[in-house]
Structure formats: C-alpha cells, structure tokens
Amino acid sequence: MASSHLREGIGTRRSRILRTALECFLNFGYQKSSIDDIARRSGIARTLVYRIFRNKEDVFAAVFEQWLASRHPAARAVAASGASAGERLSAVMELLVIAPWRDMAGAPMAGQYYEICRRLIPEHLDNHRHVLRRCTQTVLGDELAADVFLLSLDGLFANAPTADAVQARVKLLIDRFTAPPALRFGSPGAMPERFPDRRGTTPIPPGGPRSQGLPRPLHRP
Numbered sequence: 559m560a561s562s563h564l565r566e567g568i569g570t571r572r573s574r575i576l577r578t579a580l581e582c583f584l585n586f587g588y589q590k591s592s593i594d595d596i597a598r599r600s601g602i603a604r605t606l607v608y609r610i611f612r613n614k615e616d617v618f619a620a621v622f623e624q625w626l627a628s629r630h631p632a633a634r635a636v637a638a639s640g641a642s643a644g645e646r647l648s649a650v651m652e653l654l655v656i657a658p659w660r661d662m663a664g665a666p667m668a669g670q671y672y673e674i675c676r677r678l679i680p681e682h683l684d685n686h687r688h689v690l691r692r693c694t695q696t697v698l699g700d701e702l703a704a705d706v707f708l709l710s711l712d713g714l715f716a717n718a719p720t721a722d723a724v725q726a727r728v729k730l731l732i733d734r735f736t737a738p739p740a741l742r743f744g745s746p747g748a749m750p751e752r753f754p755d756r757r758g759t760t761p762i763p764p765g766g767p768r769s770q771g772l773p774r775p776l777h778r779p
Contacts, residue, residue, distance in 0.1 A: 572610050575600050576624045579617050584665035588618065588674045615678055622675065622682045625661070626776065629653045630689045637693035644736040650693045651728050654686070655711070655777055660721040668773035675776070683776065690777050698735060707735050708777070715775045 578600035582591035593614055597604040611617045636649040662668040675683045695704035714727040 568610065571602055571606065572620075573624065575602060575607055575610065575617070576621050580621050580625055580661075583618065583621065583674070584662060584668050584671060587667035587670055588614075593617070618674065619679050619682065622679055622686075626654075626658060626686055627682065629657075630686075633689060633693050634696075637696040642736070643697050644732055647694065647697045647732045647736060648729070650690070650697065651711075651732065654690045654693070655775065656721065656725055656728060658776055659715075659724050659773075662773045663718075663721050663724075665773070672774040672776060687777055703735065707731070711777070712775070718773065 575596060579591070579596045582596055582599065586595070591614070593607055593611075594604055596617065597607045600607075607617075611620065633650050633653045636653075637646055639646060641649075662671065672683075691704060691708060694707055695701055698704050698707060710731055711728070714724060714731065719727065
C-alpha cells in the first residue's frame, strides 16, 4: 500500500515543504536551514524536494511567493471594492502588514529575514511594497495621503511591538486617515481619548531595533 506521502499531489507536497521552510528560516535562519532539514521536518524525502525545487534559493523565493505574494490579488480586490474606506484599508493592512508581522513576531531569526530577502529576491520585496502602496493609494484616493500613511505606518514598528499592539496601532492610524475631514484635521474632539495599551511591547534598545536583530517589517523601504 502506498504511503500517504506518495498519495499526496505535487501541490500538497509543495505547500507542506514551503510551510516547513518558512518555519525553519524564521526559527533557525537561512544559513542554518538546509534542504535536508526542510525535508526531514516536512516528512518528505530529500529527493522529492529536489524534484520540486532546484536549490535552497529556489525554496526561499517560493516561500515568499506563497506566504506574501499570494495575498496580493485579495488585497487589490478589497482595495477596489465598494466597502467603506476604513473597512478596505483595514483589510489591506491585515493581509499585507499585520498577518505577516504576526507570523514573524517572536521568531528567533526573524531579524535576518528581511536582509536575506533583499539579498536574494529584491524584486519580490520591491513588488510587495509596490502592491501595498498602490492598494493604500486606491483606498485613500490620493498619492500624497498614501505616502504619509505609509511613513506613519513605519513608525508603529519602532519598538518591535507584539502583533496585538500592531493591530491596535494600525486601527488608530486608519481611523485618523479615514475619518471625515473635519475630524481628520484637528477639530475639537478629533484626538482619541486614549491610545492603545502599550503593555507587551518591547522597549527600544540602545542603537535602535536593528542593533538587536529584531524583525524589520517587510513593507519598509
């Protein structure tokens, strides 16, 4: 009787390899994650992994495609939908910013993931940022507003916050940018009564987050 692995389709095996590879890259680092490690942890023979992928670099690029680029069509669709601006921007941020950060936050080697992307697949990283910018511009209807929103978004990650803290901060930012103009530009009562709870965030270490190898948001330039 054929094993369950042999009965699996090529697409199922590929997805399992990529899920395992992402876990390896984030927890052990790119350099210390070999094809043998990925094959063993995914329960798939090394020879089968090499039938699907040429080498580890090919696996890394495919991980990015499955993990992040696969979200792009949904983000474009929701940005152009008929929902309110706040709902659309919230959905875009969940897909392209919050969910990826949730996967990375707390992973031991997440701090090096961005640098490996920049070295091995810069075009993938640039395209991810381009999609985020275009979706934000579609929702806000203005190029300058999108630029200011994304610059503000960068600041929310300065102290490597938890995923829950990021979600609360992004919601506050979205509320400010999608509020009616009278509230957006400083009329009485425009400021919220309180800011998101900062418990569970990590203080900024001396020299800034990068000096400690903390993860860098993938939307940042």
